[in-house]
Amino acid sequence: MKLIPQKKFFRFISLLFVTTLMLLPSLYCGVAIPARAEASPEVPEASTDFYYNDQANLLSEETRSLILTKNAALAPHSIQLVVLTMDTLPVTGYTQRVEYLRSVMQSWQVGGAEGRGLLLALSVSDGDYIAVAGEGLLSHFTTDLLKSLLDAQLEPDFSAGSYDAGVSKFITEAASQAETFAVSSGSQPVSAKPAPKKDDGVPVLLWVALGAGAVAVLCIAVFLLSGRQSRRYSPRRGVHRHAPLVTPPRTNVLRHESHTPIIVKSARRGDGPSRIRKL
Missing domain, CATH: 3.10.310.50 (Diaminopimelate Epimerase; Chain A, domain 1)
Known part of the structure; x- marks a missing residue:
């Protein structure tokens, strides 16, 4: 099993924590908004006569x-x-x-x-x-x-x-x-005209949820892309498949040759001793 390096592991945990925090408002809105819609049915429009x-x-x-x-x-x-x-x-x-x-x-x-x-x-x-x-x-x-x-x-x-x-x-x-x-x-006489209806528009909580969801998606996308880039362009580490060749250090100590000396006889015959050549 391949282990995740320590730095990469902590980076993954940090991004996961931030993404979770970003997703919390979206999760809240996904539950709160439907519940609120069920608890508060649609209000009818006011008539032209208002009263x-x-x-x-x-x-x-x-x-x-x-x-x-x-x-x-x-x-x-x-x-x-x-x-x-x-x-x-x-x-x-x-x-x-x-x-x-x-x-x-x-x-x-x-x-x-x-x-x-x-x-x-x-x-x-x-x-x-x-x-x-x-x-x-x-x-x-x-x-x-x-x-x-x-x-x-x-x-x-x-x-x-x-x-x-x-x-x-x-x-x-x-x-x-x-x-x-x-x-x-003792109220003072004032004109009481029907106030114009407010344009509810999109609830503020819905905008917050959409913004949080967009940020969360952006964080996830950046995390995935950064992971691919690091795996694609990071230098590969060499792996020694064979034992490395170890060269012994040089020494000044003279080694004795283990070769058997070869005696070569001279072609000239004489009474003198034979020459011995060491190969």
Whole structure:
């Protein structure tokens, strides 16, 4: 098994750690954004008349005119009363429906910047209705007061199927209570025009997720390319497949020849001794 050098190993761990940190926002957004989309259904568009959005087609022309007239009288106090009718509200449960209607009020800017708005919503198919007050009216339109208004003004006609009559009675009494609140609070007359809808655009969190994902992909690509470049252009280390030839050091010590001396006889015959030649 081939071992990874120490420097390369630490470099790999560092890049892996940085990439993981970059991917965390993307992972969070991949889980948080779908969950948020399921918890917050789409908010309908405000109607051209703004003060009523009759999707269930329950309101008569007289009731619609009444809603506009009451809001015209409350306009100097920046108070707005809005009616929303639907076949079925997209969420169930009291708490979920209150949160949904508050998101509708925020999207439509009911009551302006001070939140002086009241939204009455009717869900016909499941026989439900609910009223939600903005932040600027909570001190007067408490939960008990809203329940009292709904029970006295809307419930009898709603149970009988006379939705239009119930809405008309509720708006008339709610406008009277709003006028009382405006006088008691001493609010100065101001013009209350429906604020233009905000362009939500792309959520900021989504941009952060896209940026983090792009950086993470770039880091991974740089890491892979750098690994290929280092493997391609790094010098190959030589491997001795055979034992190296070791040359003994030179010495001044004379070695004795082990060759057997060869005796060569001279061709000339004489009485003298023979010559001995050492090869």
